Amino acid sequence: MSSTRTDDDARQGTPEGTTGADDQLTDPSPGELTDRAPAADEAPGAPLVLVLHGARGDLSRRSVYPALATLQRRRLLPQHWALLGTGREDMADDEFRAHVAASLEEFGHEGDDPEALTRHSVFCSEVGDDDPGTLPAALERVRGVLADAAGCDRDDVVVVHYLAIPPAAFEPLTRNLGRHGLTRGPDGRAETVRVVYEKPYGTDPDSFHRLDAVVHDALEERQVFRIDHFLGKEATQNLHVLRFANELFESVWCRDHVEQVQIDVPETLDVAQRAEFYDATGAALDMVVSHLFQVAAQVAMEPPKGMSIDNLVAAREAAIACFRPLDPADDVVLGQFEGYRDIEGVDDASTTDTFIAARLWVDNDRWRGVPFLLRTGKRMAASAQRVTLVLRRDPVRLFGDKVEAGLISLSLKGDGAIEVTTSIKKPGPELDLVPGTARLDLSDVEGAEPLSPYASLVHDVLVGDRTLFTTPEGLEEAWRAFAPMLGDARPDPLPYAPGSWGPAEADRLAEPHGWVVRG
The missing domain is CATH 3.30.360.10 (Dihydrodipicolinate Reductase; domain 2)
Structure with missing residues (x-):
């Protein structure tokens, strides 16, 4: 994709992503950084910067942006947050926001508000082996603006790196995040920086061990979230x-x-x-x-x-x-x-x-x-x-081989359902046994508000819950x-x-x- 950024911009250290962050986040008022004030019984979380590596990819379009939109709509994102997309090729901030909005139009859900996501979005160039790109500068500026808006120390801003990139790029990008100081907070703390890896986490035992060695050279295990959306x-x-x-x-x-x-x-x-x-x-x-x-x-x-x-x-x-x-x-x-x-x-x-x-x-x-x-x-x-x-069934007792095997079954599709199948008497004059199934759709549970798998897991990353990883x-x-x-x-x-x-x-x-x- 084309970019409006000039070579002079890059040489002077005022990259498009950083300029976008200035334009987008200089006003520290809540109205600029959030869509609502927290509910009375809702404790706002730490400010968040979500860095989406591979922001133009299919996984981001189909899964990550809709998950973020769901969390935004359900008031499960922090009050103060921003989205930084990265890629090897430049993209203007406005073009990136249009890309996010188009992704939600195609893969989002009823009630999603594209503007609620895109007003927080800026684009940066990816970190390389020797060239840190525009991400570190943009990240530092956004971190400072969010901290000012939240009235907290910039060291307390949580940064999540989501690697929605081909698995072959996991190792080099992980090395580069560590090389350029992006795996720790400004004060050197590990707990304020988290990294999300998609599957496959290796393609055989050897590649798994190589990747895991690189990951643990750059990160502590508590920082690592390996997603399995099932x-x-x-x-x-x-x-x-x-x-x-x-x-x-x-x-x-x-x-x-x-x-x-x-x-x-x-x-x-x-x-x-x-x-x-x-x-x-x-x-x-x-x-x-x-x-x-x-x-x-x-x-x-x-x-x-x-x-x-x-x-x-x-x-x-x-x-x-x-x-x-x-x-x-x-x-x-x-x-x-x-x-x-x-x-x-x-x-x-x-x-x-x-x-x-x-x-x-x-x-x-x-x-x-x-x-x-x-x-x-x-x-x-x-x-x-x-x-x-x-x-198991015992065909010897009472009903003989008329008894079919009972089933306890869970459908994992959509919002999910639980089914129990057992033998019952067929209504009528004869003692005929037939299977009958009782079904509970999880979406029908009173007060149920199911989350999609990606929304659920992204939310867990934001709160630091590693149960499902x-x-x-x-x-x-x-x-x-x-x-x-x-x-x-x-x-x-x-x-x-x-x-x-x-x-x-x-x-x-x-x-x-x-x-x-x-x-």
Whole structure:
């Protein structure tokens, strides 16, 4: 994109981003820096500068800007805050604000106020290896203006760096943030600077270790927030609440009563819009080692010692440590939809998987012998995001084999829903048993105001809550369990027709009940 900034501007240290910050933030009155005064019962948080690296990218457009707009509308942003976008190519502030507004127009929600976001937005050039760009100067000026408006010390302004950039850029940008003094506050404190990393956090154990070493060379662990948006879903968060707050469910949450756990995320979507990325990644790397493993851990974890951040994270990651490494020969089926290789940007001989079904075993006393069935893929017959516990049944007693397996199921799509399926008498003169399902949509709960996964996780970053974020220890164990899929034992993907449920060979993994999500 073109820029109105001149070379003289850059040489004189008065970059477009800094000039924009002056123009935008010189008036320290609340009217310039916020859309409202805090409610009487709402304690305003510390002033915030959100630095969005990759501000022109698809992730920012589709997810980050709508999340910020939701938080702004719901009064969950601090009273005094500003958004600094960065990029390798210059962009005028007005052009950046128009970009943000256009993103909300396309991907935002009813009630979003683009002006509420764009009046806080300025654009800066990205920090480089030797050239700090315009970001440090703009950041310091904005930090000072926000501190003046809030009547606090500039050292107390929180700065969040959100890395909405390609994973290959994580390492160099992290180094540069540290090199140019952007990983600490003005007084050297770490707690006022946070850095958000998107997935994938490494693409194999070696790249994970390299990235993690770079991150911890520049940052303390408490500053690091590794996003997995499946953990931000309302229904995923409800997994441990449903279980631990209700004896009805906790009493059956074990191998004595559960025959299978299914975590199923089929998608009808194609990959044409991001074929180059997808062909280098595939379904297994894109979904299993991150999203599906994390959700499996939410299901499998032992009761935590308490509901504190540390206790919940420790319980989830202790479950991952019990994951048996995947067995590619017996427990994994890969697929590739027919026509995938014809997509522009995909290698004609590509062996990338667009489908995976896997049987995961959790080797602890609670779950030993219970298969956790994971499935996801592109161009499938339907889209779903569902966690289902298939309950055991005893066909010998009373009703014999008329009793079907009961289900405890959570839909993770949208605002989420909880379903319980059990055998009931069919109304009528005969004693006929049929399955019946009771459903609770989480959006129907009285007073419910669900947040989107990204809005929920961004809010957690702003308040410093790391409950729903991954740690190096948990990722280490996830890579250990996934590692067999990275070697020569990885099975070849089998063809499947677009619009189907994937290769028929995947059905054997879900025997005897079959996949709950099916046509």
